[in-house]
Amino acid sequence: MTAEITFAEHPDGTDYRVVVRHGDPTARAHHEKLGFADGWGSVTEQLARLVENPAVR
Numbered sequence: 001m002t003a004e005i006t007f008a009e010h011p012d013g014t015d016y017r018v019v020v021r022h023g024d025p026t027a028r029a030h031h032e033k034l035g036f037a038d039g040w041g042s043v044t045e046q047l048a049r050l051v052e053n054p055a056v057r
Contacts, residue, residue, distance in 0.1 A: 001031060014051070016044065 001022050008015040018040055022028035 001027065016047070018044075
């Protein structure tokens with residue numbers, strides 16, 4: 001699995017993009033079964049909290 005994460009300025013704040021590539025459909029299915037999609041959502045929520053509330057640092 002390869003993940004490309006980019007941040008860019010956006011008129012409403014920050015554009016956050018994650019592109020994940022798997023070597024084959026079997027690897028993708030395995031990561032999906034392990035809950036990687038939920039994990040990316042958790043990471044996004046944690047990053048948002050950190051940026052929106054500097055006291056969390």
